[in-house]
Structures are given as structure tokens and as C-alpha cells.
Amino acid sequence: MKIAIFGGTGDLGRGLAINFAAAGHEIIVGSRSQERADQAAEGLKEALPDGTFIPHENVAAAEAAEIAIVSIPWEGIEATIPPMAGALAGKVVISVANALKFGKSGAIAIQGDELPATSCAHQIQDLAPEAKVVVAYNNLPAAGLQNQESLGADVLVCGKSKAAREQVIELTTTIPGTRALDAGPLANALIIEGMTAVIIQLNKRYGGEASLSISGLENDPPRPA
Ligand SMILES: NC(=O)c1ccc[n+]([C@@H]2O[C@H](COP(=O)([O-])OP(=O)(O)OC[C@H]3O[C@@H](n4cnc5c(N)ncnc54)[C@H](OP(=O)(O)O)[C@@H]3O)[C@@H](O)[C@H]2O)c1
Numbered sequence: 423m424k425i426a427i428f429g430g431t432g433d434l435g436r437g438l439a440i441n442f443a444a445a446g447h448e449i450i451v452g453s454r455s456q457e458r459a460d461q462a463a464e465g466l467k468e469a470l471p472d473g474t475f476i477p478h479e480n481v482a483a484a485e486a487a488e489i490a491i492v493s494i495p496w497e498g499i500e501a502t503i504p505p506m507a508g509a510l511a512g513k514v515v516i517s518v519a520n521a522l523k524f525g526k527s528g529a530i531a532i533q534g535d536e537l538p539a540t541s542c543a544h545q546i547q548d549l550a551p552e553a554k555v556v557v558a559y560n561n562l563p564a565a566g567l568q569n570q571e572s573l574g575a576d577v578l579v580c581g582k583s584k585a586a587r588e589q590v591i592e593l594t595t596t597i598p599g600t601r602a603l604d605a606g607p608l609a610n611a612l613i614i615e616g617m618t619a620v621i622i623q624l625n626k627r628y629g630g631e632a633s634l635s636i637s638g639l640e641n642d643p644p645r646p647a
Contacts, residue, residue: 437567443473445596572599
């Protein structure tokens, strides 16, 4: 599968790239700058010599993608998505973006009038109306992914299209120790995005890098090793 990562030069993008490339996917490393994409792809190739990393500017990355991941700060969504909306039509587009602000009391989720849409994922869906937007990976730690640690994490997946959610759940089986669960429609995206502020507070209070783990399910899908 050809997976484009917009912001593949950043912390989370790099973590996802390494895991998906290790599973045999072809990674298109997207950036606003071809030079930064080249550098990031080179760094990824050093970290994982068997991986396939193709550097492109974001729009070219969207055109080449079968699946795309929006891994940029939420403030960049408004400028980044419109030029690639046509290229994303019909494709599964994963939003990992969280709208957070950092103050004296730590991380806080941004909500309401401060956001241009109900959530980052909704904003992407509004700007690329024919894309199949799914929210996933918002709560995973970038460093653990980059080190290919077995995270023991659950990834909550929301989106309008059940088929798109299923595709992302299947894709996630390639991340060690990480399981994806179908958490329903895109309406719940804001909750999942906002949970990241809570996780950052927990990390600050107790140390380490927390992630989510759901218990008590009767039909409990297995978590891959
Ligand atoms: N870090 C984590 O542990 C983590 C975990 C879960 C979710 N997230 C979410 O994932 C997203 C990416 O996080 P990150 O930590 O990887 O962020 P980051 O390193 O700050 O940024 C990722 C990349 O986004 C691009 N970018 C920066 N500002 C931009 C803008 N205004 N417009 C378009 N592109 C811009 C940059 O790439 P170029 O300059 O090369 O274009 C940058 O390398 C965020 O929304 C974050 O909330 C992060």
C-alpha cells in the first residue's frame, strides 16, 4: 500500500512511517518543502534500510497516495488541505491532528468557537469533502512509535465510512502491540482528539508516555504482539 504522510518530516509522521514501512508499505514522505522531504526520507532510510521512503511535496504526495495521513499541527490544516482536495477524493485520509494549547496548567483541548470546525478531522472533511476522513493514532506517543516499541495501546478509530474504519483497523495490525477499535462516526472525533490533552497531563504528573487501553469488552479483539 502507498501511504502518504503529510508532515512526514515531524515526530509522529516519522514514527508512523517507520512502523508502516517495516510492515512492507511504501511510504511517501510529504512536506511543504521538497528539501525537507528529501532529508526526512534519507533519515528514515538510515533508520530502516529495508524500508521504501519516497520524498514529495505534500500535494504530489497526495496524488501518489492510496491512503493519506494528515500529521501536521492543526493550525496548518486550513492551508494544507484545499490544494490537494481533488487528489484525496475517494481515498481514506487519516487525521492524527489534535487541537491543543499549552498554558500554565499544561495541555488543554481547544473547543468551540476557537476551532474552525467541530474537530480537526471535521475541518479536513469539510475541506476535502470527497475524502473518506477517519480519525486514528491521535493518542499514540511519537517516541515509542519511532523506537518501534510494543506499545500495548488501543487506537480509537472514528469516521463516516465503516469500510474506511475497517481499512484503518486492518492497517493498524502492522504496528507492534497496538490494536485499533471501531469507535463509530466522525462525530466522536473531538473527544478522541481532546483525550490527548489528558494524556499529556498524565505524562506530566506520573512520567513516561501513556496511551489508551480499553478493557471490559465482551468480544475483545486480540492485540497483535
Ligand atoms: N508528537 C506526538 O507524540 C503526537 C501524538 C499524537 C498526535 N499528534 C498530532 O500529530 C500532529 C503532528 O504532530 P508532530 O508532533 O509530528 O508535529 P510537528 O513535528 O510539530 O509537525 C509535523 C510536521 O508538520 C509540518 N508543519 C508544521 N507546521 C505546519 C503548518 N503550519 N502547515 C503545514 N504543515 C506544517 C512540518 O513539516 P514541513 O515543515 O516539512 O512541512 C512538521 O515537520 C499534530 O497535530 C499532533 O497534535 C502528535
